Amino acid sequence: ILNVEQSPQSLHVQEGDSTNFTCSFPSSNFYALHWYRWETAKSPEALFVMTLNGDEKKKGRISATLNTKEGYSYLYIKGSQPEDSATYLCALGNNDMRFGAGTRLTVKP
Amino acid sequence: NAGVMQNPRHLVRRRGQEARLRCSPMKGHSHVYWYRQLPEEGLKFMVYLQKENIIDESGMPKERFSAEFPKEGPSILRIQQVVRGDSAAYFCASSLLGEQYFGPGTRLTVT
Numbered sequence: 014i015l016n017v018e019q020s021p022q023s024l025h026v027q028e029g030d031s032t033n034f035t036c037s038f039p040s041s042n043f044y045a046l047h048w049y050r051w052e053t054a055k056s057p058e059a060l061f062v063m064t065l066n067g068d069e070k071k072k073g074r075i076s077a078t079l080n081t082k083e084g085y086s087y088l089y090i091k092g093s094q095p096e097d098s099a100t101y102l103c104a105l106g107n108n109d110m111r112f113g114a115g116t117r118l119t120v121k122p
Numbered sequence: 123n124a125g126v127m128q129n130p131r132h133l134v135r136r137r138g139q140e141a142r143l144r145c146s147p148m149k150g151h152s153h154v155y156w157y158r159q160l161p162e163e164g165l166k167f168m169v170y171l172q173k174e175n176i177i178d179e180s181g182m183p184k185e186r187f188s189a190e191f192p193k194e195g196p197s198i199l200r201i202q203q204v205v206r207g208d209s210a211a212y213f214c215a216s217s218l219l220g221e222q223y224f225g226p227g228t229r230l231t232v233t
Contacts, residue, residue: 056224109181
């Protein structure tokens with residue numbers, strides 16, 4: 014069974030704070046790691062696909078790093094805004110993605 | 123280019139009835155995936171299909187659930203003789219190669 018763990022489960026920050034959360038996974042048989050942003054009542058939106066150890070990806074104020082040897086990925090949000098409030102999911106795999114439970118981020122104005 | 127379409131968005135079925143959920147992938151995408159989100163749980167992979175073929179159904183319950191992706195038309199997730207425990211949001215995603223794009227989901231309620 015492929016266990017993808019995300020922490021923390023939920024996070025409350027003030028507008029302007031920078032924050033980060035973790036996705037942990039078994040380091041063996043790694044193929045790809047995906048980060049998704051999921052707003053309530055909408056469909057998950059792809060943020061990043063990461064495949065190589067040491068990968069760093071950036072999209073605006075959001076960035077992610079990947080360490081396949083130790084089995085973790087970090088997602089960073091710089092200067093959080095209320096519109097960043099969402100659940101951030103990571104998923105491992107290629108076609109049969111295994112999702113973590115997500116980190117629910119709330120950014121207070 | 124329209125995104126992934128799912129219908130219906132909401133479906134109510136009585137116990138014992140059949141539920142049919144439809145997913146139209148993005149134009150040009152030949153890979154379809156179905157996921158289920160049970161209440162208070164995360165997304166769980168169910169099945170991966172390419173046109174006319176089931177590639178991986180390791181996440182599908184062994185009974186009552188089936189999926190198809192015919193040569194023409196949408197992918198269908200079919201649940202026979204629904205039970206209350208089938209109440210969930212069912213999402214499909216499609217891809218060309220790699221990144222999966224999700225539809226808005228179908229929320230199934232079994233009464």
